Amino acid sequence: MSKKSFRQAINEALRQEMRRDPRVVLMGEDVAGGAGAAGEDDAWGGVLGVTKGLVGEFGRERVLDTPLSESAYIGAAAGAAATGLRPVAELMFVDFMGVCFDQIFNQAAKFRYMFGGHAVTPMVIRMMYGAGFRAASQHSQCLYPIFTHIPGLKVVIPSSAYEAKGLLIQAIRDDDPVIFMENKVLYDQEEEVPDESYTIPFGEANLTREGSDVTIVGIGRMVQIANAAADTLARQGISCTVIDPRTTSPLDTGSILDSVEETGRLVIVDEASPRCNMATDISALVAQEAFGALRAPIRMVCPPHVPVPFAPNLEDLYVPDAARVEAAVRAVMQHAGKQGARA
Amino acid sequence: MSKKSFRQAINEALRQEMRRDPRVVLMGEDVAGGAGAAGEDDAWGGVLGVTKGLVGEFGRERVLDTPLSESAYIGAAAGAAATGLRPVAELMFVDFMGVCFDQIFNQAAKFRYMFGGHAVTPMVIRMMYGAGFRAASQHSQCLYPIFTHIPGLKVVIPSSAYEAKGLLIQAIRDDDPVIFMENKVLYDQEEEVPDESYTIPFGEANLTREGSDVTIVGIGRMVQIANAAADTLARQGISCTVIDPRTTSPLDTGSILDSVEETGRLVIVDEASPRCNMATDISALVAQEAFGALRAPIRMVCPPHVPVPFAPNLEDLYVPDAARVEAAVRAVMQHAGKQGARA
Amino acid sequence: MQLNREDLLRAYRTMRIIRDFEERLHVEFATGEIPGFVHLYAGEEASAVGVCMHLGDKDHIASTHRGHGHCIAKGCDVSGMMNEIYGRKAGLCGGKGGSMHIADISKGMLGANGIVGGGPPLICGAALTAKVLKTGGVAIAFLGDGASNQGTTLESYNLASIWKLPAVFVVEDNGYAESTAASYAVAGTQSDRAKGFGMPAQVVDGFDFFAVHEAAGAAIERARAGEGPSLIHVQLSRYYGHFEGDGMTYRGAGEVDRLRNDRDCLKRFRSKVTEAALLDASELDSIDHAVAEQIDTSVRNAKSAPPPTEADLLTDVYVAY
Amino acid sequence: MQLNREDLLRAYRTMRIIRDFEERLHVEFATGEIPGFVHLYAGEEASAVGVCMHLGDKDHIASTHRGHGHCIAKGCDVSGMMNEIYGRKAGLCGGKGGSMHIADISKGMLGANGIVGGGPPLICGAALTAKVLKTGGVAIAFLGDGASNQGTTLESYNLASIWKLPAVFVVEDNGYAESTAASYAVAGTQSDRAKGFGMPAQVVDGFDFFAVHEAAGAAIERARAGEGPSLIHVQLSRYYGHFEGDGMTYRGAGEVDRLRNDRDCLKRFRSKVTEAALLDASELDSIDHAVAEQIDTSVRNAKSAPPPTEADLLTDVYVAY
Ligand SMILES: Cc1ncc(C[n+]2csc(CCOP(=O)(O)OP(=O)(O)O)c2C)c(N)n1
Ligand SMILES: Cc1ncc(C[n+]2csc(CCOP(=O)(O)OP(=O)(O)O)c2C)c(N)n1
Numbered sequence A, B: 001m002s003k004k005s006f007r008q009a010i011n012e013a014l015r016q017e018m019r020r021d022p023r024v025v026l027m028g029e030d031v032a033g034g035a036g037a038a039g040e041d042d043a044w045g046g047v048l049g050v051t052k053g054l055v056g057e058f059g060r061e062r063v064l065d066t067p068l069s070e071s072a073y074i075g076a077a078a079g080a081a082a083t084g085l086r087p088v089a090e091l092m093f094v095d096f097m098g099v100c101f102d103q104i105f106n107q108a109a110k111f112r113y114m115f116g117g118h119a120v121t122p123m124v125i126r127m128m129y130g131a132g133f134r135a136a137s138q139h140s141q142c143l144y145p146i147f148t149h150i151p152g153l154k155v156v157i158p159s160s161a162y163e164a165k166g167l168l169i170q171a172i173r174d175d176d177p178v179i180f181m182e183n184k185v186l187y188d189q190e191e192e193v194p195d196e197s198y199t200i201p202f203g204e205a206n207l208t209r210e211g212s213d214v215t216i217v218g219i220g221r222m223v224q225i226a227n228a229a230a231d232t233l234a235r236q237g238i239s240c241t242v243i244d245p246r247t248t249s250p251l252d253t254g255s256i257l258d259s260v261e262e263t264g265r266l267v268i269v270d271e272a273s274p275r276c277n278m279a280t281d282i283s284a285l286v287a288q289e290a291f292g293a294l295r296a297p298i299r300m301v302c303p304p305h306v307p308v309p310f311a312p313n314l315e316d317l318y319v320p321d322a323a324r325v326e327a328a329v330r331a332v333m334q335h336a337g338k339q340g341a342r343a
Numbered sequence C, D: 001m002q003l004n005r006e007d008l009l010r011a012y013r014t015m016r017i018i019r020d021f022e023e024r025l026h027v028e029f030a031t032g033e034i035p036g037f038v039h040l041y042a043g044e045e046a047s048a049v050g051v052c053m054h055l056g057d058k059d060h061i062a063s064t065h066r067g068h069g070h071c072i073a074k075g076c077d078v079s080g081m082m083n084e085i086y087g088r089k090a091g092l093c094g095g096k097g098g099s100m101h102i103a104d105i106s107k108g109m110l111g112a113n114g115i116v117g118g119g120p121p122l123i124c125g126a127a128l129t130a131k132v133l134k135t136g137g138v139a140i141a142f143l144g145d146g147a148s149n150q151g152t153t154l155e156s157y158n159l160a161s162i163w164k165l166p167a168v169f170v171v172e173d174n175g176y177a178e179s180t181a182a183s184y185a186v187a188g189t190q191s192d193r194a195k196g197f198g199m200p201a202q203v204v205d206g207f208d209f210f211a212v213h214e215a216a217g218a219a220i221e222r223a224r225a226g227e228g229p230s231l232i233h234v235q236l237s238r239y240y241g242h243f244e245g246d247g248m249t250y251r252g253a254g255e256v257d258r259l260r261n262d263r264d265c266l267k268r269f270r271s272k273v274t275e276a277a278l279l280d281a282s283e284l285d286s287i288d289h290a291v292a293e294q295i296d297t298s299v300r301n302a303k304s305a306p307p308p309t310e311a312d313l314l315t316d317v318y319v320a321y
């Protein structure tokens, strides 16, 4: 056990799984870097250095730099998975899914069903998501609601380094296509991460904190925002449960419903665009399945329905922060009861 | 005024707008048909004959058969829209969005915001959606939740021939990128449609029926299913309001909230895959904004989280039908009150 | 690869099965009993069979919406296919896929595909598996002239080329994508495109089984030898509409009849092998009869076979969830 | 197009503005004051300027993530650009776009683009507008060697070709896509690819303004004359990393220094026009001074300019909603 960054945790998960299973191969743009160039090999290890060092250990047959052709190589990962490899493909930024989405949602995700259960497609697609990098509209999106919408995909969104390692190892061992989303703002964040390999099962939420007044569900990095808000609120006498679902598909509906049965109040923090996102998904689940327990409106803390802006001051306004979560929690705490709720 | 099919209504809308405005051009695979072939020109008029006859009137300079290159021609529509044309591009089946999504969501949808308000991109992308054709997993999806999720797009889903004509004319005159979704099962359905041109504004829901017990919101063809259910329920003494939002983006939140304030009960019927879909979106809206009015859990009637199956008996089970809507309405009517709701 | 008697009989039988399968579907579709979209391969048989004769179960193919011929040539069970097309539980995909999604991965058949251009990237993956796991296998993408304009296809040419994958791209150019002529929609030539991505290409007459067989043999041998991908431009024609229900008004008068009379791959095969005294006409006749019976039985069985059960709606989405 | 004195001065000034703009950003980025990703165009100036000298406001270009040079060459306001890069309200996009999304549609500049291969389809559209509305305009897509492997680009070649659009594809081949060499990632040649889609191609030395200018002139003239699209393969190099922060360890030792010394487009332009006595060195010197001052002012102003207001977060998503 030692302190490792989110980046290192992912690198270690990849390395350990590649050692364990020769069928695991990596592919993506610059995942090694320097292919065909005169200078250093392994020059990049991914655009933010996450896969650095792996080509040195596993060679270019298993760590494949790709051309700028996402449909071809993400589709190749699907075809390879269906025929015996266990590829981990990197899409770099989730924002690029628009040039290769067909291979993900119509091919990989549907093989098993369309083919009557006779296909197994064990692939992982890793990608960065999220705002905070001043990278503007085309490099800052979340988009996991889109993948969550698609039957046949699993969607994993780790909230910390420890989570990232265990969930990625699980993803690689999983026999279904897995979308693995890495919040780029977290890469340098460190925490204690075991050296040995371990898995965190899908569909089992993590209650990062337990309280009695309000349930807060956060997605990915928003778990941290939720925890920060809960800290402040605790000092003010409001006791929150914070739930990290870890995977949005499958979603651990039981943990969320159980918690709301106890607290009677729900706030959801989602960094994704607000329409048809995870906040609406979880809210709808609870409004259908735990309505009787609800003592206040469900509140969603999300960005506005606008593309991610470039200017730092605007981007900071765009992303949900702890202050907004605190305000939402206070609002549901102050709610008088069932009558006259429409504010 | 005369009886026209949904198909004819769309054809007429296109024809009238092309007559009115020479900047309106059509493009898509086989929208005329027969390009370069030895036989009949205008051989197809779209895969299900929707654009038949238009090339005869407007010529091949304005009715453009395209190669099988969705990224190129949908992107071309975006580029043409930004530079002075008003293109109506046809994607054929929404299921094909995966090969061209980038041009829709990262280009057309974001131009205006990324460019600080200096771009205008008046384009319409027409496409078929929905199950019922025994067309299996890759030709039967809804996917409008994905477009609704994207800021910068407008999403229109007409529920009948009358609606289709008025909404399509509005879409063509609109200055933003519009996704126009046509349920293929409706093409042969007829109703009275005015001969003259008319528009139906976006973001104004249509209450196809008003009642006092339950609000039912249906999306696209599901409005018809909702109305059929409401007919049956009316005979059983349950009085429903049925709301057709017409556009999911913008969404007429006011009409939905007002209705729930009156009825206190909400059922949403959405043919899209159940996670992060319009049913969750509307449910979440109401659970946040009209919670105090709710007298029962919100119920969502959606397909299961599976790809669309091929076998007719399975497909019929997959799509929400009136019986399921009726059952959901009865369930919310029978709900005892706020306590013990979790069933 | 030299063709012995067995091979010739197999080639003829396979082409005949495809032809009868499709001709019969054409008839049955008209009765309204077959659900969904059906794209017939009749007329193009020499391509699927000429290519797949070189392949074994460890080799993979990816097919298209017009997939029946490729499935049969790659060894998919014919009655399993017929059941699938009728939406039956006993179908190769349990009735969940239908005509556009028939697959049998155990036979190396990675699926018909409802997305034009869906297959070529997958084939890069199958070829990568062969390369990394050193299976000796090759991977073949069948694609149409229309699909040759899809970005996914063109990217795959490049990827296969730079990775020197054991892959072959078989462009089945039947002159049309739906109602749009290739002469309108395809700029340049298929061979020049291959060259643009550093691949060799061959152009072959797709009515001639032997020509296809030879070209495919060379391309596949090259791939197996680790020399990388190549492209075969097969020029052929479809006898029926794009899908059943297409009136084909865009085709020139008599176009199909002429092709059927003058160039048909089965007729040509028959006259060639009988004239060269490689096979007897009677042997071929008895294949014809046996195949007719086989197809008849498979249709009769499929018509009365049970559909999937309600529970099947929810299974097979994930291995575990 | 013959280049008169005015043209030569303009060409030099524009290249110099681009160079100084980029060199200065390189310095300023290191201070940490510039937000986001910044991709510098320094070294490639002759391409943007050689092409855009032929264009007016009714002609359109689509650019890339490495867009500053194209913007400046197409006439975007330099201080508006600098403000944009600093995220200021006075930026060309109100601070909402940043380096990767600078656009000025009134100048025919359809935007830098954060998506590699995003531009070529758009340019087909701009060219279609020119054709349908008979504006006489042409549309140019700039794209990198990396982008030449993107399906969107390859589809656009075909679409432009079959529609005979007044379009030109300028492949700026700087030998790398991020850290990956074109020699590894690009199979075939850019010219052969063009041929595969029925387009003529020219290969030019991208350090030589005059070579680019001539090739672009011919391609643009062809497009304006209604003879369809073509491709120009411009061979050049970038002086800085893929983006600021890239250590460029993948490049050969001394690679950039050699290029800067031996082939630099500004040096070459200067020696050519002074040796031929077309312009005086002193004229060029005074341009250098004026440009240095202009860039300095624009940076100084941008640093102290106000950011967008909170309300700006929510505006400009739709024309009306
Ligand atoms: C991505 C995509 N776009 C469009 C279609 C609709 N479509 C199905 S088949 C077809 C034509 C295919 O032509 P070609 O590739 O030549 O194959 P052929 O039908 O001639 O065998 C089209 C446009 C589709 N299925 N997928
Ligand atoms: C679709 C997509 N894939 C990947 C990226 C990440 N990316 C940005 S620039 C770049 C390399 C581009 O290379 P090239 O086209 O040669 O342009 P250059 O940077 O050399 O000017 C990559 C991979 C992206 N922005 N968009």
Ligand SMILES: [Mg+2]
Pocket (backbone or CB within 6 Å): C144, C145, C146, C172, C173, C174, C175, C176, C177, C178
């Ligand atoms: Mg074809």
Ligand SMILES: [Mg+2]
Pocket (backbone or CB within 6 Å): D144, D145, D146, D172, D173, D174, D175, D176, D177, D178
């Ligand atoms: Mg480059």
